[in-house]
Amino acid sequence: MDRTRTDIYLDGRWVAASGGETLPVRNPATEEVFASVPAGTPADVDRAVAAARAAFPGWASAAPADRAAHLDRLHAALTARADEIARTVATELGTPLKVATRIQAGLPLTVLRGYVELAARPPAEETVGNSLVVREPVGVVGAITPWNYPLHQVVAKVGAALAAGCTVVLKPSELTPLTAYLLFDAVHEAGLPAGVINLVPGAGPVVGEALAAHPDVDMVSFTGSTATGRRIAHLAADRVARVALELGGKSANVILDDADLATAVKVGVGNAFLNSGQTCTAWTRMLVHRDRYAEAVELAAAAAGTYRLGDPFDPATRLGPLVSAAQRERVRGHVEKGLADGGRLVAGGPDAPLPGRGFFVAPTVIADVDPDSALAQEEVFGPVLALLPVSDDEHAVAVANNSRYGLAGAVWSGDEERALRVARGIRTGAVDINGGAFNPLAPFGGYKQSGLGRELGSHGLDEFRQVKAIQR
Structure with a gap:
């Protein structure tokens, strides 16, 4: 069955990519191309970041209960697609269906449920002497995710960022993009506000680099190889942007x-x-x-x-x-x-x-x-x-x-x-x-060249927040 997708998701709508090129999606068990997706461009990244930037003030200022309600509807829409997600991962990645059902589809739903609950809680405030210490969303997040857990790695970033009040531009792996499309079908069904989350598929050296280097992206959250993580960190460092890196391991x-x-x-x-x-x-x-x-x-x-x-x-x-x-x-x-x-x-x-x-x-x-x-x-x-x-x-x-x-x-x-x-x-x-x-509620991340920062649970949420001291 041809599962080709032809659009990208920007500002709450499915729209055409700015370029005409596509990326093939291959079934690794048969070696056959069975789908394709648009090859996004830097111009598409510009449009997506602009949409996320415009949506940020409204989403950041929304009541925690409202953000939690949006994420709860997204959880319900994803749950309804759990079987399709598992079958899609089995086809585009090759994970045995039993494992794909339990882990590739099941684990992200557990993680997202945790972020629904965390989103409902107002961020903690504390008094230190004459200072009120508050936590605020970091801003526009560029999320760049790998192919090996194509929904879990997305939800670990997107769920936390949205719960914290950030807006997001996602670049999924070009090897397993169809699972991300199922997520955005659920996003559209759940009715998340326009621009809060955007999808630009494409090649890493094109879309990934454009996103990591974009002057209006406040934070880049990346999962992948240590070599690529170093490149992402360099691009972000040139404009002193925050990064979270989940990289390699040899456990x-x-x-x-x-x-x-x-x-x-x-x-x-x-x-x-x-x-x-x-x-x-x-x-x-x-x-x-x-x-x-x-x-x-x-x-x-x-x-x-x-x-x-x-x-x-x-x-x-x-x-x-x-x-x-x-x-x-x-x-x-x-x-x-x-x-x-x-x-x-x-x-x-x-x-x-x-x-x-x-x-x-x-x-x-x-x-x-x-x-x-x-x-x-x-x-x-x-x-x-x-x-x-x-x-x-x-x-x-x-x-x-x-x-x-x-x-x-x-x-x-x-x-x-x-x-x-x-x-x-x-x-x-x-x-x-x-x-x-x-x-899935405990902090996840590495020492040494395995990365910077933590994902999952309240520690993952805090990665997408800034700390402010208000003296009075």
Whole structure:
């Protein structure tokens, strides 16, 4: 079915883009182009930012209850589209439908519900001496989002920005733009005020750069690679604009000698392979105490063998394709480099059987990885797990911290206090102990080159607010 979209969303209306070019949308499981969207231009960005700027005073001054009511209607409109969202993500990204339903469609609805509730609360005020300290919306926000979680990453930014009283121009990934179009269908149905949120699809070097450098954009919120994040930060810094950056990760899954090894390895493999490994928080380094390392390697290889590759709409499929041919080649290159650097292949690898078509990479486990090697240091963004032995708790923390990234991680131990001590020592924005569940209300973000700022919950909302002191 052709799902081509022909317009962009500006100032409360679907309108034609200023240029005539389009961007193809490819099904990564079949390699076929099945849709297209307009290729936005800098002129479209100018129009979108102007609409957002004009809408800002009214939206910023609206009563919190009114903003919450608008977001509540948006939540209802998105909920009605949940099945279509899941199927669209399965088609344009390749996430297996069961996972797409639960995470790609379900998680953003949970996040948005949280922002409906937060939007209804007036921003906190405090008195410091003779000063009244108040919080106000930062202004016009440029949101630039990735392809791997094409609705969640949008809602994490847009929901918070709108709840805070900001207006938004969104540039979704050109690889998975159709999910964003479903969001804006819901925006239109919900009747959000004209100009409060605008959509300009397009290529990153064109639309993304125009948005990040635009003089009337007060803040840029970006999720993607660290390299692109540096570029966004430079563009924003030239005009001293605020940035929030959610970037790469190389998270460590630390399994101590007293852990429930079978559970720790099974859950760890599942985390590393979630969304075909295309997850910034993926625990792609499994650090196991030497006394249990050999058993962990066997368990990880066996677990990887249960991940069936195939059609995202087949209920038996556990691992879909990567998003593009380019991403497949990058991941293959990481695997080949990891083996050339001395890693020991225990599952998957370059010669593993694959479906005849589609951008697939076999679920791969490589043991005996050097902590300083490329496979242990570079973000692979594919279904590739590296195993590394560690000798004690201090060594595990040192190896976990031997990374320029610091986004997430995990610790497993039969002694929760011991696990907590290790977790405190790991320099990352989040750590799960013994499989602790993801909390969509907790702050999400990284240390070091994993980013700046936080998303989700009240901490995510505060990113879109300025602080003012009024003396009296």
